[in-house]
Amino acid sequence: MRLEPKPAPSLTATLAYPVGALVVTFFIASLLVLAAGANPLSVFGLVLKGAAGSQFALVETLTRATPLIFTGLAVAVAFRARLWNIGAEAQLYAGAVMTVVLGTGALPLPAPILLPLIAISAALAGALMLLGPAILKTRFGVDEVVTTLLLNFVMILFVSMLLEGVLKDPMGLGWPKSQSLIAEARLPRIIGNRRLHYGFVLAIACAVAVWIIMKKTALGYEMRAVGHNAEAARFAGMKVNTILIKTALLSGGLAALAGFSEVAGLKGNLTLDLSPGFGYTGIVVAMLAMLNPLGVVIAAIFVAGIFVGADAMSRSAGVPSYIANVMVATALLTMVTAIMLTRFRVRWR
Amino acid sequence: MEAFDILLQSTFWVAAIRIASPLIFATMGELICERAGVLNLGIEGIMVAGAFSGWFTVYSGGDLWTGVLVAALTGAAFGLLHSTLTVPLGLSQHVVGIGVTLLATSLTYFTYRLALPEVTSPPKIEPFQPLPIRFLSDIPIIGPALFAQTPLTYLAYFTVAIVGWALYRTPLGLAVRAAGENPSAVEAQGISVAAIRMGAVMVGSALMAVGGAFLTMSAFNSFFFEMVNGRGWICIALVVFGSWRPGKALLGAILFAAFDAYQIRLQQISGGIVPYQVFLMLPYILSILALILVARRATYPKSLMIPYQKGER
Numbered sequence: 001m002r003l004e005p006k007p008a009p010s011l012t013a014t015l016a017y018p019v020g021a022l023v024v025t026f027f028i029a030s031l032l033v034l035a036a037g038a039n040p041l042s043v044f045g046l047v048l049k050g051a052a053g054s055q056f057a058l059v060e061t062l063t064r065a066t067p068l069i070f071t072g073l074a075v076a077v078a079f080r081a082r083l084w085n086i087g088a089e090a091q092l093y094a095g096a097v098m099t100v101v102l103g104t105g106a107l108p109l110p111a112p113i114l115l116p117l118i119a120i121s122a123a124l125a126g127a128l129m130l131l132g133p134a135i136l137k138t139r140f141g142v143d144e145v146v147t148t149l150l151l152n153f154v155m156i157l158f159v160s161m162l163l164e165g166v167l168k169d170p171m172g173l174g175w176p177k178s179q180s181l182i183a184e185a186r187l188p189r190i191i192g193n194r195r196l197h198y199g200f201v202l203a204i205a206c207a208v209a210v211w212i213i214m215k216k217t218a219l220g221y222e223m224r225a226v227g228h229n230a231e232a233a234r235f236a237g238m239k240v241n242t243i244l245i246k247t248a249l250l251s252g253g254l255a256a257l258a259g260f261s262e263v264a265g266l267k268g269n270l271t272l273d274l275s276p277g278f279g280y281t282g283i284v285v286a287m288l289a290m291l292n293p294l295g296v297v298i299a300a301i302f303v304a305g306i307f308v309g310a311d312a313m314s315r316s317a318g319v320p321s322y323i324a325n326v327m328v329a330t331a332l333l334t335m336v337t338a339i340m341l342t343r344f345r346v347r348w349r
Numbered sequence: 350m351e352a353f354d355i356l357l358q359s360t361f362w363v364a365a366i367r368i369a370s371p372l373i374f375a376t377m378g379e380l381i382c383e384r385a386g387v388l389n390l391g392i393e394g395i396m397v398a399g400a401f402s403g404w405f406t407v408y409s410g411g412d413l414w415t416g417v418l419v420a421a422l423t424g425a426a427f428g429l430l431h432s433t434l435t436v437p438l439g440l441s442q443h444v445v446g447i448g449v450t451l452l453a454t455s456l457t458y459f460t461y462r463l464a465l466p467e468v469t470s471p472p473k474i475e476p477f478q479p480l481p482i483r484f485l486s487d488i489p490i491i492g493p494a495l496f497a498q499t500p501l502t503y504l505a506y507f508t509v510a511i512v513g514w515a516l517y518r519t520p521l522g523l524a525v526r527a528a529g530e531n532p533s534a535v536e537a538q539g540i541s542v543a544a545i546r547m548g549a550v551m552v553g554s555a556l557m558a559v560g561g562a563f564l565t566m567s568a569f570n571s572f573f574f575e576m577v578n579g580r581g582w583i584c585i586a587l588v589v590f591g592s593w594r595p596g597k598a599l600l601g602a603i604l605f606a607a608f609d610a611y612q613i614r615l616q617q618i619s620g621g622i623v624p625y626q627v628f629l630m631l632p633y634i635l636s637i638l639a640l641i642l643v644a645r646r647a648t649y650p651k652s653l654m655i656p657y658q659k660g661e662r
Contacts, residue, residue, distance in 0.1 A: 001437055002659060036463055084443050142637075142644045143589070145390065145443060149582040150633040161626035283447055320462035325455030332448040333430075336440050 003344040017342045021334035029327045036319040043317050050312025051305035057312070059194045063266065065297075065304035066196075067092070067275070069203035070258035071282025072289065072296040073210050078251040080214065080291050081223040082230070083137075083244055085130060087148030088255035089279025090155035094129040095122035095256025097159060099263040100167060100178045100270045103185030111184040118185060119202070119260050126256020127249040129155070134248035138241040152279065160272055167270065178270040187265035199261030204297060206254060211293040213250075223247050255279065284332045290339060303328055355614045362494030362607070366502060369606035371396075371563040373505040375584040376591070376598045377512045378424075378556030384516065384593055385549035386529035386652040390446020391431045392557050393581030394453030395424050399558025401457045404565035404572045405464065407474045417501070417562055424558025425551045427453050432550035436543050439656030450581075458574065471571040477501050501559075501567045508556065513595040525549050529650035532657040542657045557581070579633065586636040590643055593650060601639070608635060 006013075030040035051061050071088040078085035085091075102118045109117070133151065136142040162168075163176040170179075187198045214220035222243045225233040234240050258278055263270055285303055289295030310324035355361050375396055382389040389395075403420035407413055427449055434445045465472070477499035485496040516522035524545050527535045532542040560580075565572050587605065591598025609632050616628040 003439060032459060086447065136641060136644075140641055140644045141647070142640050146582060146585050146589075146640060147637050150579065150586070150637055153579045153582075153633045154630050157626040157630045161624045164626075165624060280447070280451065283444070284451070287444055318466075320459050320466075322455050322459040322462060326452065326459055329448055329451035329455050333434065333445065333452065336444055336448070337434060337438065340438060340440055 002347045003340075004347055006343060006345050009342045013342045017338035018335060021338035022331065024334045025327055025331045028330050029323060032323055032326060033319055036323075038317050038319050043313055043319055046313035046317055047306065047309035049309070051309030056194075057308065059191065059196045061301060061305045061308045062200055063195045063197070064308050065300040066200045066203050066265070067258040067262050067278045068281055068285050068300035068304055069200075069207060069297055070261065071255050071278050072285030072300050073203075073206055073293055074251045074253075074255035074258075075282045075286035076289060076291040076293060076296055077210060077214070077223070077254065078247060079286060080227045081244060081247040082227040083134065083247050083251065084145045085133075085148055085248070085251050085255075086145055086283065087130060087133065087151050087279070088251075088258075088282045089152045089275060089277065090148070091126035091129045091252045091255035092259040092262075092275050092279055093155050093159050094125040094252075095259030096263045096270050096274055097162065097167070097259075098122040098125040098256070099185070099260045100181070103181040103264065104179045105182050109184065111186075114184050115187065115264070118264065119257065122256045122260035123253035124256075126254075126259070127252040129256070130248045130252030131245070134245050138244055156272065159270070163270065163272065169269070176272060180269045181264060185264060186268065187261065195266060197261075197265030199265035202257065202261060206257065207293050207297050210250075210254070214293060219243070219246060255282070258282075281328065284328050287332055288335050303331075351618050352615060355611060357490070359490045359493045361610055361614060362490060363497065364610040364613075365603065365607040366494050366498055367568060367606075368609050369603045370498070370502045370505045371560040371568065371580060372584055372587065372602040372606060373599060374508060374560030374563060375557045375581060376587045376602050377508050377595060378553040378560065379584050379588045380591070380593060380595060380598055381512065381516075381525070381553035381556070382550050383588055383653055384529045384650055385525045385546045386532065386650055386655065386657070387432065387435055387546055387550050388442045388446060388654050389428075389431060389449075389550060389553060389557075390443060390585075391427055391449030391453065391554065392446075392584060393577060393579070394450030394457075395427050395554050395557040396561030396564075396577045396581050398423050398427060398453040398457050399561030400565045400576060401461060401561075401572050402558070403562030404474060405460075407566065408472060413477055413566060416566055417504075417559060420558045420562035421555040424555040424561075427558075428551035428554025429547070431554065432547040435656070436546045436550070439658070442654050461572065461574075471573055473570045474566070476565075476570040477567040499567045501563050504559075505563075509595050509599045516595065526650075528657075529652055532652055536657075536659060542659070546657075557584075560584075583632065583636050586640050589647055590639045592643065592646075592648065605632070605635065605639075608632070 033040040033043045050057055052058050071092065074088045075085060098121050099118055102121055107114060133144045133147040136147055137144045160176065163178060167178045169177050190196045190198060222238055225238060226240050226243050230240050262274055267274060281303060285296055285299045288299035306327055307324045310321045313319065314321035375392060379389055379392055399420040402423040403416040406416040406419040431445060431449045434440045435442050479497050480500050481497040486492045516526060524535055524540050528542050528545045535542050535545060561577060564576055587598055587601045590601040612628045612631050616625055
């Protein structure tokens with residue numbers, strides 16, 4: 001078989017293949033539901049109801065989508081320049097640690113000054129976290145996939161060390177957690193007492209900002225050029241390594257804001273289970289969005305809906321909630337296939 | 350002084366080889382994939398799936414070698430999925446690899462929860478027992494370390510020998526290496542690059558899964574979530590460190606495992622002055638340092654991560 005580029009992908013194909021990808025995903029999930037001895041239609045009904053069936057459900061979904069927008073943007077930015085940042089998990093924790101260091105009373109400032117200060121510091125911490133692997137890549141030619149992956153494990157152990165050491169809450173009763181943030185360091189909630197917080201608004205703002213950077217600035221153009229063909233970009237006089245470093249700083253900073261937003265907006269303190277793999281799920285979100293910053297918002301809400309809905313469903317229907325992880329992973333693989341099929345024609349010969 | 354004495358204890362070297370065994374399987378698996386030109390980031394998830402499927406086969410009443418076979422077949426199945434997407438369809442090996450890891454891990458956890466809904470502590474199986482080889486295991490220090498292990502460790506040695514022999518001494522091995530260096534030369538010989546690459550990824554993935562199965566069926570006797578714990582990513586570093594050669598990669602795996610076994614013992618005698626997390630970080634940091642060390646002179650297979658299309662020049 002051969003792949004031939006299509007001169008211009010038709011609108012039908014651009015829509016039909018991604019829809020087909022989702023159909024295949026739900027079909028595979030249905031098989032698992034059947035294996036669990038439940039009825040797929042009623043299970044998916046429960047997932048939908050749990051994700052969007054009430055104001056409570058909808059707010060829960062948006063709350064869960066917030067960190068995924070940040071990590072999805074981080075991955076989208078990096079992958080666009082073909083910088084394979086698989087370390088959003090570590091950068092998220094870097095941001096969370098910075099939030100706790102500055103937000104538990106070390107800086108007695110009013111909220112309008114303190115919150116931006118913490119957010120910027122958190123982003124810087126995450127940027128530095130990715131700067132190491134980026135420099136290793138550009139200076140020494142060390143593959144960033146492996147270094148960023150391994151740093152995820154180093155970082156979680158480092159956080160564990162901090163939580164049992166200098167950041168330990170003296171009142172924590174043995175459970176490793178940090179002290180709680182002071183009131184001035186908390187992101188306010190949006191709707192009354194519902195858990196949705198202004199981290200969501202910040203996430204949307206970041207998505208728009210990243211979209212502007214990617215589409216309207218020289219840096220965005222350079223990042224896309226490097227991602228498309230690094231050799232050609234170099235030939236055209238672009239400083240490829242500098243562009244990759246800038247990309248790394250932006251990507252690491254965005255991922256760290258997920259940590260800031262989760263601690264300052266939702267949890268109020270830092271524990272070892274702050275992120276159930278938001279960094280890795282960010283890769284799925286970015287790919288589902290075809291690396292489009294605005295698409296990331298929609299993809300993050302979709303993925304969050306699956307997780308929140310599956311949690312609610314598993315309590316009542318008895319299908320393990322890990323089905324959400326299976327669906328998200330399947331969606332990633334079917335979607336990248338679908339995107340390829342919109343651009344290429346498969347010839348069997 | 351105490352820190353040095355550790356190196357002379359045979360129990361230390363026994364532990365080092367035990368820690369090395371799963372890494373040897375998985376490193377050989379990744380090495381085969383990469384020599385054929387395919388980076389397989391599915392390794393971490395495939396090890397999880399292998400660890401579970403092998404253990405579960407034995408838990409459901411199969412014998413140990415059937416468990417190993419089931420693990421290998423599970424790995425090969427994920428290898429088929431990975432290579433179908435990356436070889437004929439030419440999709441990004443990074444994205445597909447991460448996708449396969451996420452899929453294999455989540456499918457495993459789903460199946461575990463489905464099969465054992467209400468278990469508080471993971472059920473145990475009767476794992477492989479050490480099988481000392483007569484005379485050889487009587488050699489001081491290295492005897493027990495190398496020749497008083499479980500049969501699965503002996504299989505790991507054997508795998509390295511077979512992979513080394515097959516890659517460098519057989520026409521098939523030549524085709525695999527050429528597929529990773531200069532695929533059009535393979536096509537010119539009338540051999541299908543796609544078939545070679547897909548076969549390599551399936552065999553390699555089967556080995557990764559057996560590496561995972563070693564954890565549940567030889568090193569320990571039950572399945573835990575997150576028991577693979579980054580070993581797959583470490584194996585990718587070991588392949589680079591071993592400059593894509595089976596012998597060097599074996600040496601790297603043993604060196605790494607010896608260091609790992611050493612830090613565990615050092616941790617015990619350090620008496621809690623240094624936080625235990627520092628010791629647990631060392632294997633990952635060591636892997637990164639090893640990568641930096643060899644990066645300058647690393648000679649990647651020339652067509653690694655480059656999809657090949659028939660008739661392309």
